[in-house]
Amino acid sequence: MKREVCGWTGRILKVDLSLGSIEDIDTMEYAEGFLGGRGIATRLYWECVAPETGALDPENALILMTGPLGATGAQGASRFEVVGKSPMLLPEGFCYGNLGGYFGPALKQAGYDGVMVTGRAAESCYLLIQDGRAEIRDAAHLWGLGTYAVRDRLKADHGRRAHFVTTGPAGENLVRTAALITDHEGSATGGFGAVLGSKNLKAVVALGSGRPRVADPKALTELNRLTIRLSKRGTLRMPLPKDQMRYVGRASCYQCGLDCLRGAFRTASGKEVVRKCHSMVFYMPWVAMRPGEKIDTAVDATKICNDLGLCTMEMDNVMGWLARAWEAGDLSAEEAGLNIGEIGSRAFFERLTEMITRREGLGDVLAEGLLRTGERLGERATRHFTEDVSGVGLGSSYSPREYVINALLYALEPRQPIAMLHEVSYLIARWLLHRIKPELSPTTAEVFRAAATKFWGNDKAWDMTTYEGKAEAAMRIQDRTYMKDSLVLCDCAWPIMDSFNTPDHVGDPNLEARIFSAVTGLESDEEGLRAYGERNFNLQRAVLLREGWKPLEGDEPASFNFPEPILHDLLNPRLIVPGPTEEPVSVKGNVLDREKYKEMRAEYYELRGWDRETGLQTAETLNRLGLGDVAEALKKRSLVR
Ligand code: SF4
Known part of the structure; x- marks a missing residue:
């Protein structure tokens, strides 16, 4: 008997605009191995986008993918992932982004968990997905319009419940840095707007009245209440001139x-x-x-x-x-x-x-x-480029010279890994906030240490002045982020590491798994979900290697981190971090120590089960993760040990 699917609609839409074909992919064939969101999208990319494909070629895929928690009412679960080859990177390469608003849930309500678009339409078009049906429509009336005018036209034609992703004239004109935009002011960098433009695709529109099943609605309601209660922990705001x-x-x-x-x-x-x-x-x-x-x-x-x-x-x-x-x-x-x-x-x-x-x-x-x-x-x-000029995202924010863990987080990613950087910086920001106004944040030095130990898996990770325990912390943060981007949970809210509303003011790293189980009916726990994160991280590593990423020389943060002392941080002007005692330590003038970085990276390779000397994945590790076919493909290119 076929098991009832909860959390998912069960279908991913596959559209080839060159052929005008529309098919379904069975979500569950991918969800079991790759969880959802970024994991499934990366797997589809691995299968469908050859390394030699150009970002603006019809063969590139634009993949929009939700997770099992989207549209179920789970808190902070309304975002979706975009994956494809980026024309913004130099050289072009695999990239990803994450958008908020309403499109992700609308897609599931329309009957689909994701959309993969390949090919190039002969004329400008948009994709309408409504109540389980998809249609390629003429977009002559939308082409050339800005995204706000597109919104007005689409809402006029399809009603207020229609939600969409689109791009403006920059995407149509193949500006390599063009963004993907949703209604409700969501956007993603990476040049995916140009990928949309290269396909003559102006928008993907979704609306519907469906709803994914929830295995245990009562448990989910309780967990949502708990999440809202635990998320009280000192809200961070951008610094603004308050009189203006x-x-x-x-x-x-x-x-x-x-x-x-x-x-x-x-x-x-x-x-x-x-x-x-x-x-x-x-x-x-x-x-x-x-x-x-x-x-x-x-x-x-x-x-x-x-x-x-x-x-x-x-x-x-x-x-x-x-x-x-x-x-x-x-x-x-x-x-x-x-x-x-x-x-x-x-x-x-x-x-x-x-x-x-x-x-x-x-x-x-x-x-x-x-x-x-x-x-x-x-x-x-x-000579006039600053440290911030990088491929995708700002290159110097949350600097590794300030927070050592971030050296590895930057080093292993093709773009600024903002969701991972937030896990470190938000906790530090709330520790800073507590120092200024204790009533606004529960995060004392003691809470910081306890939360870092619990969530980063190492009792040395909290001392931000050393390199000890940082390899393990980086690995944990990566695995959690890939899990989160696969569920898909918002990095503005997750993980909940600290809270006013727990006895010790430390969060529960098992909470995501409890929500996943309530929605899908599948038993899981922190380690169970982490295993998905580890697999999806290794899959992305394989994608990058296949596209020419060089281990060792590629696995470095931007070179300026080694010789150039850090002197400024807008969000942490005194450049203070938690140190070995209760007293904060200023890291002003700090550089990243190259030898210590190399030692930390070798430790990291080993923890990952990769080859310590070359940074290549091992067949043994990939097989353990259920990525045997990936190991075989890498072996043919001599990219696995
Ligand atoms: S936490 Fe904020 S950005 Fe994240 S899903 Fe909720 S409203 Fe959107």
């Missing part, structure tokens, strides 16, 4: 009752917007340097990027580079086609973003991404 802009309330993703960085904000002039994280503040420093310029300009800069489908992190780097190159005389106003002295104004930002989106003048060069701009213009460009 204030947090006014939640702007939550679908059915999420957890407090987080995402919120509604109001400016002094009364403008109200939904914003989150870096994208909210990236233009503020430039605006602040122009007397008389209102903060509304910075708020609108985010909207302009979202509308055109541009990545705010890339724009942040582009503006810094333009200003430095111009001041040094390496870029003239004529060559730039811009009055760079007006940076910080609305007119400047509108002009710059238009140039990149329409590929006009220098904008055509910048549309290839800042890294490729460096290749094209050479030394006069690259």
Whole structure:
């Protein structure tokens, strides 16, 4: 008898736009091995995207994948993953992202757990997924529109319950850094907007009235209450000039009752917007340097990027580079086609973003991404790159020179691994908050130590001034993040490591497994879910190796971490970390020690069951993880021990 499927709809949509074909994939064939979200998407990528495929080739796959907890009411479970080959990376390569809002749950309500799109449509189109049926539709009326106009048209045509992913004209024009955008202000970097554009696909729209079954609804309700109670632990907010802009309330993703960085904000002039994280503040420093310029300009800069489908992190780097190159005389106003002295104004930002989106003048060069701009213009460009100019994401935030664990987290990923970095930095931020206002955070030095020991698996991991215990901590954080990105749970809320509402103020690392069991009816525990994380992490490692990633030389954080002392951190201005005693320690002026880093990395390889000398995975480990076919494929390329 076929087992009742809970948590899942049971189907992944497979669309080939070149052929116009639409098929179903059985979710359960993948869920048992790879859990969901990022795990399943990475497995599909492994099977379908050959290493030599270009990011903008029709053969590249754009994979949108939810997890077993999405649309069930589980808290902080409304996000979804995107996986594909990224045109933003240099060289192009496997990449991933994570988006919030309503699209993920809407996809499940429409009857699908995920969508994999390959091919290229002859004419612009959009994909409509409604109540178990999918249809490729003409998008002539949407092509060329900004994402807000797309929203208005789609909602007018399909109703308020229609949710979507799309990109703006930047994606259509194959700007390599173009973002994927959802309704409710969700976005993902990585250049996936250009992948959408390369397929002549303007949007994927989902709506429906279905709902995945929950195995034990009563238990889930109890666990949701518990999650909300435990998540009271000191809400972190972006630093804002309070006289100009204030947090006014939640702007939550679908059915999420957890407090987080995402919120509604109001400016002094009364403008109200939904914003989150870096994208909210990236233009503020430039605006602040122009007397008389209102903060509304910075708020609108985010909207302009979202509308055109541009990545705010890339724009942040582009503006810094333009200003430095111009001041040094390496870029003239004529060559730039811009009055760079007006940076910080609305007119400047509108002009710059238009140039990149329409590929006009220098904008055509910048549309290839800042890294490729460096290749094209050479030394006069690259000497003005800061530490933040990396492939995907900001390259220096949550620096390894400040938090040693992060050296390994950066080193093993093709992009800034923001969800992992948050696990370290959020706990430290709440420890900092407790030092300033104890009533706002439960995280004393003692709680920090206990939580770090419990969640990072090593009683030396909490002393942030040493390299001891960090290899194991990094491995645990990676495994948990891959598990989380597969369930899919939001990194703004998970893991709950500390809380006002437990006796010792430390969280329960088993909570995710209890929720998973309540939803799916499958018994699991912390170690059971961690095994999925470990498998999915190893699978991604195999994907990267197959695409040319070099172990050892590739497994390093950015080189500036070794010689350049750390002097600034906007979010931790005094650069203090928990040290061996109750007293905080300043790491100002710290560098990463190369020899100690190498020792830590060798220890890490060994803990992973990889070859300590070369960093290659072993066939034994891959077989243990049920990845025997992956081991065989790597063996043919001499990429396994
Ligand atoms: S915690 Fe915040 S960002 Fe995460 S799912 Fe909930 S509302 Fe969305």
